[in-house]
Amino acid sequence: MRNGTAREEYQDQDHLVITAPRRGLTETNVRHTLPSMSLFNLKVDGRAHTVDVDPATPLLYVLSDDLELRGPKFGCGLGQCGACTVIVQGQAIRSCITPVSAVAETEITTLEGIGTIEKPHPLQQFFIEEQAAQCGFCLNGVIMTAKAFLDKNPRASEAQIQQAMSGVLCRCFTHVRMLRAINRARREMAR
Amino acid sequence: MSPVSPVNTMTPKSKAAAVPALAPDALAALRNAGFSRRVFLKGAGALIVSFSAGGMLGTALGQGRGRGGVVDPTIPNPAQLDSWLAIAADGSVTAYTGKVELGQGISTAQTQLVAEELCVPFDRVRLVYGDTSITPDQGVTSGSQSHPTNFNNAALARAGATARQALLRLASQQLGVAADQLTAANGVITAKTDPTKQVSYGQLLAGRKFELALDPNAKRKPFSEWTVLGTPARRADLPEMVTGKFEFVHNVRLPGMLHGRVVRPPAVGATVVSVDESSVANVPGLVKVVVKQNFVGVVARKPWQAIQAANQLKVTWTPGKGLPGHAGFYDYLRNQKPTRDTLYVDSKDVEQRLTQGTTVLKATYLHPYQMHGSLGSSCAVADVQGDKATIYSPTQGAWNQRSSSAMVLGLQPQNVRVIFRRGSGCYGCNGADTVTFDAALLSQAVAAPVRVQLTRKDEMAWGENYGLPFVMDERAALDAQGNIIAWDHEAWSAVLGGRPGNAAPGNVISGTLMGFAPGAFAARSPAPEPMQYDNGNNSIPSYCAGGVGGTSRGTGTIKSERSLLHNVASPFYTAPLRSPARLQNTFAHECFMDEMAARIKADPVAFRLRHLADPRLRDVVTAAARTARWDARPSPRPRNRRTGTVTGRGIACVLYEGDNGYSAMVAEIEVNQATGGIVVRRMVISNDSGPISNPDGLRNQIEGGALQGLSRALLEEVTWDQQEITSVDWQTYRSLPLGFSVPVIESVLLNHPEHEAMGAGETSITLVAAAIGNAIFDATGARIRQVPFTPERVKAALAQRA
Numbered sequence: 001m002r003n004g005t006a007r008e009e010y011q012d013q014d015h016l017v018i019t020a021p022r023r024g025l026t027e028t029n030v031r032h033t034l035p036s037m038s039l040f041n042l043k044v045d046g047r048a049h050t051v052d053v054d055p056a057t058p059l060l061y062v063l064s065d066d067l068e069l070r071g072p073k074f075g076c077g078l079g080q081c082g083a084c085t086v087i088v089q090g091q092a093i094r095s096c097i098t099p100v101s102a103v104a105e106t107e108i109t110t111l112e113g114i115g116t117i118e119k120p121h122p123l124q125q126f127f128i129e130e131q132a133a134q135c136g137f138c139l140n141g142v143i144m145t146a147k148a149f150l151d152k153n154p155r156a157s158e159a160q161i162q163q164a165m166s167g168v169l170c171r172c173f174t175h176v177r178m179l180r181a182i183n184r185a186r187r188e189m190a191r
Numbered sequence: 192m193s194p195v196s197p198v199n200t201m202t203p204k205s206k207a208a209a210v211p212a213l214a215p216d217a218l219a220a221l222r223n224a225g226f227s228r229r230v231f232l233k234g235a236g237a238l239i240v241s242f243s244a245g246g247m248l249g250t251a252l253g254q255g256r257g258r259g260g261v262v263d264p265t266i267p268n269p270a271q272l273d274s275w276l277a278i279a280a281d282g283s284v285t286a287y288t289g290k291v292e293l294g295q296g297i298s299t300a301q302t303q304l305v306a307e308e309l310c311v312p313f314d315r316v317r318l319v320y321g322d323t324s325i326t327p328d329q330g331v332t333s334g335s336q337s338h339p340t341n342f343n344n345a346a347l348a349r350a351g352a353t354a355r356q357a358l359l360r361l362a363s364q365q366l367g368v369a370a371d372q373l374t375a376a377n378g379v380i381t382a383k384t385d386p387t388k389q390v391s392y393g394q395l396l397a398g399r400k401f402e403l404a405l406d407p408n409a410k411r412k413p414f415s416e417w418t419v420l421g422t423p424a425r426r427a428d429l430p431e432m433v434t435g436k437f438e439f440v441h442n443v444r445l446p447g448m449l450h451g452r453v454v455r456p457p458a459v460g461a462t463v464v465s466v467d468e469s470s471v472a473n474v475p476g477l478v479k480v481v482v483k484q485n486f487v488g489v490v491a492r493k494p495w496q497a498i499q500a501a502n503q504l505k506v507t508w509t510p511g512k513g514l515p516g517h518a519g520f521y522d523y524l525r526n527q528k529p530t531r532d533t534l535y536v537d538s539k540d541v542e543q544r545l546t547q548g549t550t551v552l553k554a555t556y557l558h559p560y561q562m563h564g565s566l567g568s569s570c571a572v573a574d575v576q577g578d579k580a581t582i583y584s585p586t587q588g589a590w591n592q593r594s595s596s597a598m599v600l601g602l603q604p605q606n607v608r609v610i611f612r613r614g615s616g617c618y619g620c621n622g623a624d625t626v627t628f629d630a631a632l633l634s635q636a637v638a639a640p641v642r643v644q645l646t647r648k649d650e651m652a653w654g655e656n657y658g659l660p661f662v663m664d665e666r667a668a669l670d671a672q673g674n675i676i677a678w679d680h681e682a683w684s685a686v687l688g689g690r691p692g693n694a695a696p697g698n699v700i701s702g703t704l705m706g707f708a709p710g711a712f713a714a715r716s717p718a719p720e721p722m723q724y725d726n727g728n729n730s731i732p733s734y735c736a737g738g739v740g741g742t743s744r745g746t747g748t749i750k751s752e753r754s755l756l757h758n759v760a761s762p763f764y765t766a767p768l769r770s771p772a773r774l775q776n777t778f779a780h781e782c783f784m785d786e787m788a789a790r791i792k793a794d795p796v797a798f799r800l801r802h803l804a805d806p807r808l809r810d811v812v813t814a815a816a817r818t819a820r821w822d823a824r825p826s827p828r829p830r831n832r833r834t835g836t837v838t839g840r841g842i843a844c845v846l847y848e849g850d851n852g853y854s855a856m857v858a859e860i861e862v863n864q865a866t867g868g869i870v871v872r873r874m875v876i877s878n879d880s881g882p883i884s885n886p887d888g889l890r891n892q893i894e895g896g897a898l899q900g901l902s903r904a905l906l907e908e909v910t911w912d913q914q915e916i917t918s919v920d921w922q923t924y925r926s927l928p929l930g931f932s933v934p935v936i937e938s939v940l941l942n943h944p945e946h947e948a949m950g951a952g953e954t955s956i957t958l959v960a961a962a963i964g965n966a967i968f969d970a971t972g973a974r975i976r977q978v979p980f981t982p983e984r985v986k987a988a989l990a991q992r993a
Contacts, residue, residue, distance in 0.1 A: 037475070054475070057495040065450075065494055070442045071435030075567050075615075076647040080921040083566060111435035124433040131425060131887055134895055135294025135616030136432035136439075137567045142929060143433060166930025169921065171566040172294055172616045173898035174891070175933045 040104040044069070045113030055101035060084045062100045063110060071111030071140045075169075082141030082168035086110050092148035111140045114147060122188040123147055123181070130181040134172030141168050146182045154190045158183055265605040266590070269327040272357070272401045275350035276305070282378045282393035284309055284316045288347050289329025290337040291321035292428070293587065294616040295952050296888035297337045299426050303885060304342060307420040308351025308412055309358075310375035311392075321611025323593045331588035331690065333619070333767060335851055335950020342884060342948035344411055352409035354401065361395045414882060414944035421944070423887035440585045440612035443572040445640040449478055450494040451633035452501035453643065453701070454487040455653040458511025458914035459762060463487060470505035480504065481636040486704040488629060490637050494644070511914045514762050521557050521662050524683045527759035529714035534721050535730040535754040536739055544677035544751040548668025552787055555664050556779035557977040558960075560657040560909035562924055563768055567615030568650035569622030573630035574640040575600060580607045584627040585614025588690060592624060595691040596631045599705060618899070620766030622654030624691050625699040632705060651924060652916035653700050657909055658768025659684045660761075663779035673791040675802055677751035678735055682776065685761035686712070700764060712760045726849025728772040729957070730754045732780040733846060734802035746805035746846050763909070763916070769899065770953040773847060774960065778978065781843035781961030785826065786974065792825040795842050795965065805846065807943070811855040811877040812844045814939045819857035819875040826965070827972040833992070836863045838872075839970025843961035847954045853879040853941075854954035856897070858962035859934075862970045864989055867982030871901060871934040871963065880951040882944040893938045893955045900959025901934075902927040906979050 042049045044067060051066045058077075063069045063086070072095050075083030079094040086095045087109040115121035120128070123143050133139055142165070149164040150156065156164070161182055170178065267274035267287065277285045286305040292298035298318050306313045320326055329340065341347040355375060362380035363370040366388045373380050380395070382388035414421070431437035456462070466487060468480045476496035481488045487506055491497035515523040545551060572583040573596075580600055586592040589609040597604040614623055622645050634641040645654045666679040688698035688709040696702030697709045724737055724744040731737050735752040737745020745752075770777075788798035796816045803809050815821075822840065831837040839862070844855035859873040874897050883889055906925040910917045918924035960978050968974050973988040 053493075054495060057493075061494045064442070065444075068442075068444055069435065070437060070439075073439070073441060073567055074644055076921060077568075078647055078920055080647075081566055111433075115434060117430045117434050117436065120430075120434060127433045128425070128429050131429065131891060133294075133426070133429055133432055134296070134891060135566075135613065136428065136437060137294075137565075137615040139432050140435065162930045162932075164930070166928050168929045169566055169926055170929055171564055171618075171899070171926060173895045173902065173927070175898055175927075175929055175931075176894050176936055177891070178929060179933060 038101070040100055042100070042104060042108060043106065044108045045110055051100070053100055056099050059086070059095040059098045059100050059103055059108070063095060063108075069110055069112060071144075073137060073140055075137070075141070080169075081138070082145055083138055085141045085144040087144055087148050090148065090151065092145045111144060114143075121147070122185040123150075126181040126184040126188070127178070129184070130177045132174055132177035132181040134174050138168070138170040138172075142170065142178055146185070150182075150186050150189055154186070156186060161186065263605065266323065266328050267326065269329075269346070270404055272350055272353050272403045272405055274327050275347060275405075276309075276354050277400065278354075278392050278396050280393050280396075280398040282311075282315070282391050284311055286316055286318050286347065287326040288318065288320045288341065289327050289332070289590075290341055291332045291587070291589070291611045292613060293332060294613070296426060296885065296891060297332070298428070299424050299888055300338070300884040301341060301347060302427065303419045303424050304348060305351050307417055308348065308355055309378075309392075310355065311378045313419055313424055315378060321589045323589050323607075323609045328590045331591065333587050335847065335952045335954075338880065338884065338948045338950050339851065342882070344407070348411060349405045349407065349409060352411045353403060353406045355412070356406065356409045357401055357403055358392055358395055362390050365390055365395065420884050421882070421886070421942075424885050426888075438612065439567070440572065440583055440614050441567060441570045441644060443583045443612055443642065445572060445574055448572065448640040448642055449490050449492060449637060450497040451488055451490045451630060451641045451643040452497040453629050453645070453649060454489070454501050454504055454506055455649055455700070456485065456508050456511070458508070459514055459916075460512030461508040461510065464507040464509055467505040467507075471500045471503050474500040474503060479637050481633055483632060484704065484706040486632065486701065488633050488643075490633050490641055514911055514913055514915075516913075517911050520660070524660060524662050524685055524759060527685070530716050530757040530759055531712065531714055532716045532718035533756045533758070534718035535725065535728075535756070536721060536735065536737055536745075537753045537755070538738055538751050540751050541677050541679045541753040545666060545668045545679065548676055549671045550669040550790055551666070552783070552790060553664065553666040554783055554786055554974075554976060555662065556782060558661040558663075558775040558778060559978060560660045560763060560765075561768060561903055561907045562651060562657060562909060562918070563618045563621035563655050564907070564924060564926060565615040565617055565621045565650065565655075568645040568647055569614060569626040569654055570642065570644040571623070571627040571630040572640060572642045573627070573634040575631060575635040576638060578602055578606050580631060580634075582607065582609045582627060582631055583612045584609055585612060585617065585623040586627055587617060587620070587623065591691055591693050592627055594693050595696040595702070596627060598694060598707065599628050599696050599702065600631055600635050618769040619658070619771065620656045620690050620699070620768075622650045625654050625701040628696055628699070628701040628705065632701075648919040652919050656688055656699060656764040656766030659686070659765055659772055659775060661772070661775040661779075663776065665779055665783040667783065667787060669787060669791060673793060675734060675749050675787060678732055678749050679752075680730065680732060680754040680776070680780070681757075682730070682755070682779075683757045683759065684772065684775075686758050686765050687761040688764040689766045698764075698766075709764070716757075718755060724849070728756070729776045729780070729845060729848065730756060730772070731849070732784070733808060733844060734784065734799070736804075737849075745849075746803060746808045748802050748804050769896070770847075770957045773845070773953065774900070774957045777843065777845050777957045778960040778964070781845070781958070782964045782974070782976065785841065785965040785968065789826050789968065794823045794825060796821055796823060799842070799844065807853050807879055808844060808846050810941060811853045811879055812842070814877040814941060815844075815855035815857050815875050816842065818877070818937060818939050819859070819873070821857060826969040828969050831970060831972075833971075834864055836861050837970045839966045839968070841962045841965025841967070841969055843958040843965065845954065845957050847950065847957060850949070852949040852951050852954040854958060856955065856958040856962045858959070858966045860963060860966040860970060862967055862985065864971060867985035867989070869905060869963065869967065869980060869985065870932050873935045873937070874962075875937045875939065876955050876958075877939040877941060878951060878954055879941040879943055880949040880954070881946040882948055883940055883942045884948070886940060889940060889951050890938045892952050894936050896953065896956035897936055897959060898927065898933070900956035901963070903956075904960040904963050904978055904980055906981070908979050
């Protein structure tokens with residue numbers, strides 16, 4: 001990526017399945033000269049925030065450091081694993097490669113925004129029912145990717161769900177339970 | 192917070208509240224357990240009379256090691272009950288353990304264990320783990336050792352039994368009823384003949400501690416009375432994890448915390464010539480550039496600023512030292528000198544017996560370096576202030592991390608407190624230890640708390656120690672009746688560094704860069720005679736008798752046997768990766784067993800049973816075959832066409848580490864002979880790890896191990912060029928994503944409460960490459976002897992068919 005083009009490159013990262021991130025889209029060759037701070041208004045999980053950050057700052061860092069949210073996580077910084085996924089305008093996006101400037105003034109939903117321990121979203125509920133986790137680091141990406149997909153495809157087949165999850169990794173390989181939980185949640189959500 | 196969350200999941204939000212961010216009842220329980228408040232605040236000074244800590248660690252814990260035999264009053268004494276359990280006045284139980292939750296589910300099982308032994312409900316037990324100031328030193332949480340260490344008659348299990356016995360004794364005195372006429376349930380002790388006579392644990396102890404030594408004669412609760420252990424318990428951490436409330440080490444935030452990044456060399460062996468600090472003078476928020484020998488790092492106020500500074504910093508490095516070619520690496524491995532040789536078994540007659548066989552076979556199997564490949568790159572947070580340090584680390588070995596971090600920082604170990612916080616699943620020595628050193632050093636340099644998270648490339652190319660590469664030669668002879676009469680196994684592997692251990696920070700990259708040497712390679716050839724039976728690496732095939740020192744402790748019948756390993760120096764850091772060496776050796780042994788069965792046209796299951804003596808190993812083989820409805824016949828499958836997609840099945844079995852968990856696996860697969868693609872349709876896995884503590888947790892481990900094994904068997908291989916690692920992200924190191932065609936997995940759990948508890952975290956993964964390799968042969972008649980089974984390698988093997 002060339003200097004100063006980060007924003008344009010990032011903006012088309014709006015699709016949930018990222019099959020082949022462009023080579024070169026790495027942190028190590030992102031260069032900015034004298035980044036200046038700017039104020040951004042963010043709407044996260046229904047709450048308004050104003051942050052003063054470099055416009056190129058990936059959304060992930062704003063969410064996890066400025067706002068101290070624990071849902072989205074840094075997995076790869078390359079949009080390859082899904083751990084940082086949040087939902088913006090119904091789309092699952094990879095917040096590690098989305099500059100904060102691209103999502104200012106839009107509604108951002110994180111894992112904390114879709115349900116609570118007391119009142120979990122069906123996906124959260126069925127992940128508990130199925131005991132679908134080991135270390136749990138990938139859960140954010142798995143649940144948020146599934147939610148964005150099921151919201152748009154409430155009648156998706158198991159095969160379509162599997163396809164939708166093809167850009168998400170779980171290195172504890174809890175796949176069997178996670179796919180079972182997603183399929184159960186789909187049936188619940190379709191009611 | 193769910194009511195049963197471990198207190199370990201909480202972090203101080205303010206400096207003043209530093210460690211007492213424990214729930215009030217836990218804090219009270221800690222005090223009751225004999226830890227002064229000073230312990231929480233300063234991470235030092237627990238007033239515990241310790242005797243012969245080294246000896247106790249060795250015996251009481253099974254796995255723990257004495258720290259050079261030195262009595263360390265800052266670590267809770269494992270011989271004392273109060274180091275393990277505390278009961279608050281309200282009757283709530285706090286248990287302290289050194290075995291930490293990495294995602295494998297051991298915190299759930301340990302909570303069940305304590306609830307069971309103390310006769311209290313599961314959710315009344317709070318588990319505290321992996322804090323060097325307040326939990327017993329149980330060494331490293333690794334090697335499938337947590338279940339055997341804490342669930343047999345020692346350590347945590349013994350503490351539970353000792354406590355129940357003590358409570359019954361106290362109740363007997365208070366109620367005036369003989370102890371054997373009392374029954375405990377729900378935290379209350381009641382007279383069997385007069386239910387009006389009862390007293391609760393909280394009343395009995397009234398906030399006092401036990402002040403008792405662990406009693407080796409305390410009776411464990413018999414299996415027949417279990418109500419919590421042996422039933423599927425739910426994980427306490429899941430509600431927080433699925434709702435984004437759970438605190439991973441990545442989420443630890445301390446007041447005034449800064450963000451660090453490391454700058455790794457551009458090539459293996461490159462060293463720092465100069466660092467141009469002026470190159471980052473314009474980076475906003477930069478606090479400091481830190482250089483110590485070949486360690487280079489930056490600290491900034493925000494993560495993005497640290498990233499920019501690390502990217503922009505101009506460092507001049509020497510050229511690398513060059514790497515052996517990836518293409519010819521297995522030959523390099525086989526021919527490298529010097530070697531460190533280890534002989535596991537040698538009946539001295541193998542060469543002679545090999546000449547006497549009616550049929551003689553030999554084959555070579557290859558296994559690459561593989562990665563732990565944690566989903567999240569590793570992270571740690573350190574707060575070094577003067578001569579004291581508090582470190583939040585995802586390490587598997589908090590106590591080793593404490594002493595090795597003390598070396599890095601030049602501090603006294605008793606002034607360093609390491610607090611485990613869960614990281615991304617590690618499966619062995621990922622970047623957890625190295626990033627902890629990074630954070631510690633950077634925090635010391637700026638005298639402020641510093642959080643460091645590695646980049647994906649830093650984790651994959653420089654952060655983690657890889658799983659071992661192996662070349663394995665197998666040779667065997669069979670007599671005219673198809674009995675194996677001799678088996679020889681000779682292997683080459685490469686090692687460098689390892690876990691940091693008690694005093695070897697140089698065993699991981701950061702320590703080396705900071706000036707500590709990796710453990711020296713100790714050449715040794717020829718190998719000394721084996722003194723005792725040790726099949727910890729599964730170097731000896733299951734079908735061999737394992738004759739050492741006049742006795743045979745192996746699981747098989749073949750008496751003419753030799754197993755020899757040559758270790759050589761590795762160009763890359765290595766360390767345990769889930770089923771280290773066990774997986775590689777088992778791949779070779781179990782495929783070779785299949786090759787022999789095919790040669791004499793025997794059914795692979797029957798042929799195995801014919802050479803197995805151990806009844807429990809025979810049982811898991813039989814159970815897997817029966818559940819899979821094994822089609823008893825020789826391989827390859829008759830009438831399979833040589834084009835198109837064909838199906839086949841394969842089996843493999845193991846007694847993990849020679850004494851730590853029995854398992855067998857049947858894999859059913861499809862091979863697309865045009866593309867070389869493999870699709871696994873079904874895996875049937877039997878497992879016997881003694882008593883089952885949490886059946887659902889056990890299934891979860893079996894399933895995860897099976898699919899991680901599948902990813903490793905089909906896709907995973909570390910690559911490099913002439914200077915550096917080229918597997919640097921998920922495009923260059925492939926992992927099966929959630930969307931791949933997931934096989935049906937059927938776990939067959941064999942419960943043996945009459946036997947000792949064994950491990951189950953690494954049994955299923957050990958079998959996958961072998962079971963699939965055997966299934967490929969069954970489907971196609973082509974034998975593939977190199978992991979991973981990429982489409983290119985499958986097609987090459989198909990092309991070589993006779």
